[in-house]
Amino acid sequence: MLFNSYTFLLLFLPLALGGFLLLRRSSYRLTVVWLGLASLAYYGYWNPDPGAPWSPQWLGLILGSCVFNFLIGRHLARHASRRTHPPSGKPPLLILGVIANLTLLGIFKYAGLFAKTAEWLGATGIPAPGFILPLGISFFTFQQIAYLIDAARGETEEYHFSDYLLFVSFFPQLIAGPIVHHKEMMPQFRMRGGIGWHRHLPIGFGIFAIGLFKKVVVADPSAVIANALFATAAAEGGRELTMGEAWTAGVAYSMQIYFDFSGYSDMAIGAARLFGIRLPLNFHSPYKATSIIDFWRRWHMTLSRFLRDYLYIPLGGSRRGPSRRYLNLMATMLLGGLWHGAGWTYVLWGGLHGAYLCINHGWIHLKKKFQLRSLPKPVAIGLTFIAVVIAWVPFRAGNFELDPAGTTGDALRASRSIFSSMFGFHGFEGLPDKAQRVIASRDPLLILIPAIACWILPNTQQIFARYRPTITRFTRPSPAWWQWRPTLPYALATVVLLVVIGRQFDKVSEFIYFQF
Template sequence: MLFNSYIYLLIFLPVVLVGYQALRRAPLRVGLGWLVLASLVYFGWWKPSPDEPWTPRYLALILGSCVANYFVGRLISGRRGRPAGRAALATGVTANLLLLGYFKYAGLFDKTLAALTGNGLDLPDIVLPLGISFFTFQQVAYLVDAWRGETEEYHFIDYLLFVTFFPQLIAGPIVHHGEMLPQFSEKKSRGIRSLDLSVGITCLALGLFKKVVLADYLARTATPIFGLAAAGDRPLTMGEAWAGMLAYTLQIYFDFSGYSDMAIGSARLFGIRLPLNFHSPYKAASVIDFWRRWHMTLSRFLRDYLYISLGGNRKGTARRYLNLMATMLLGGLWHGAGWTFAMWGALHGFYLCVNHFWHHLRKHLDFPALPLPASGVLTFFAVALAWIPFRAGNFELGPEGSTTAALAATKSVLASMFGLHGLSGWPGDSVIVVTKSRALRPIVGGLVIVWLLPNTQQFLRRYRPALGLKPLDPWGARRWWQWRPSWPWLLFTLGLLYAVGRGFDQLSEFIYFQF
């Protein structure tokens, strides 16, 4: 059940809101139980294939995972600092990673083995359960924190809602128990408040606009150009390659930003604030800054539970760079079970190593910093180049995908961008896949939006739509363009919804939906 579907917006969400409001005077955990039930319905609605009958196995999978991790966490908390607790931690983390590894990476291992040796394991097609990457990481963090003594004896209903809460279940943010469980236990979050409703609906409308009007329109340029690169029917022109790269760079921005807004807006309707996951990453002045702004909760998880566990920067410079590369390589594989995703992660690991080395060199030799516009453009270009193998990774996923096709698409786009297939801007009409005007207008408009306009969190800043914004964007003077619950801004929201309605001609998945 996608956020940008009629069934979610017009049926599921209103029914859940009405039921939650009707239970506002019931015992606290009755209301929370209603949200758990709604979240399980939301998860269980999904079917791997519309042609196959519904099966409860994936619902049983997430419930079994929640029950097992809850009780393992309690076991670890009761035996913290003792060998039995350490064994329970190792067992719990290993079981979670094995489960994720089987569903997500067994197919990649099989295909790689077959490519290298000529003989694979002939595994049956393995369906990737919805949201498994996200709820696995949340529960691994919970087990580790139980060992560190940072968890409490949470009620099972609270824990179940923490893992399955539908606004963040499918594609994040990767929430932390310390952020969410206290909110569930507070009585003030019971029932629906008018301000939460106003902020939530506005956030939903902004997210829908980004997804339906901006991201899906940019996909009309990126998809055929990358498809042509993968097919190899003819080389891309330089203009096509640059247009395809920039269109996808903006498509994934608005797609993920739109999803994040809709997740935050959906949760805020119930008085719950999710952590900030996206904060104008294309305005970053360095790759280090980019990862403080893009998929912020994943960056936090990788830092706190992988990079620091590997030793962080505590074991010398060489080990620090090795830890950065290992962390980003695994982060790339988390995004997709393909070697081009690993390439994307390795590129960002290399970028981070260069970025840290440059900081060290500047400090040692007293070099001045690059001017902000120059560093911003350089960072944007580096990030955009890395999106090429990431987008080509789509040709590697699935039973019919191959690493060869993904690498060929990557090589074709990069070669054409740098003139190895000629310097022509656009092909003739007989072989055109995207018209020049249809490609350039959304790209220019998208760049203006991401570089010059405030983001959703800044726009709604007066009412703190998400957790974690203040350290990034300290409260200053209120601006005229910041949203308020007034009639003019209501008309603005209705205008967004009107634009969404005009472009709501087909249902498209969010890019992060597949992870």
């Protein structure tokens, strides 16, 4: 069930919220059970083949995963204080739990990748498995792995199963994050909205409306341009894109994924806030980043936190010298790329960002050693943005690899074609005449409008900063005249947003991170 669908907006959300309002003054357990059942209904509504009968197997998958991890986590938590660790320092049950979670993820997400890769390399007789990627499996798998590790460290409580089920399945963050931590969510569930709960309603609706606007009005139209140009680049025997078209494709997709993910993040924060719950910040104006290090502090922040705490630091982090740090950075980003999508172009994207991070850390070292000046902020932001746009090319091309009829060769061909055009190997021509354009119905230069908005406008969390929209606190809120207030002018502005959304709400499109 998509946030940008009539089913969610007009049926599910009013029912879930109405039931919560009726039950929040009753017993805590009843409220938690209601939200847990509502979240399972939200997840179970999904049917990968709308033409086929609905099947409960996907609901059984997440329930089975929760039961398995809850039982292991409870055992680990009970024995954490008196456990005698083996030489490796890792209890066998924890290793079993992590392997089981990664195996489940691997079967559904990566079995097809290896079969396609073998076929692309010339191997025959290897059948491609017919597994369907369950929604949100990448997110709830990482979330539960983190829980098991914390349980083994003695950092969890012995939660009731209904608490744990809600922690994993809470619908605003279930499908595409943020990857939440049990210490962030469990205390909030116990408060059931806290004192003055009614104040959360206008804040939640306002944030949700801005997110919906980003998705429907900005991200989806940008996708029209990006999809057509990438399809042209991937087509065998088709013409090569001009340099102008190649950069337009890269920037258009950069805008699409930015406002798609930013919109989803806002809608998740807004929907959770309706229930009095604050989610962790997951997206904080990443195109304003002055370096790649800064970019990863702003983009998919909870994933960056997970990779840092449960992968990069356990690998040794920066504690074993510069060479080992660079190796750990590269390994972390390669695995982060593979987490994003079951395709080798996603690994290439991760490798590019790993190389960027190594260069960034190397530059910091040189600056300190030779007392060099930092780049002017506009130059630093511009260089970072260009590097990110370049890296998005194989990421977007990964769609051709994820498609059931697609191949690794299709994705690599699209990446190679666009890179060649970007860097002038097919000439330095700008955008062609309208008669020869791939997109004749839209002016590609319109993508400059959202690009400029990324740099000059405050983000949603800054606009609502006085009401602390997320767990994360801001040190630099937006100017006072941008600060949202529950007043008539802001109510009218929200109505205007909804009218604009309604004029373009002609189809339902999935969020990009839903496929991960």
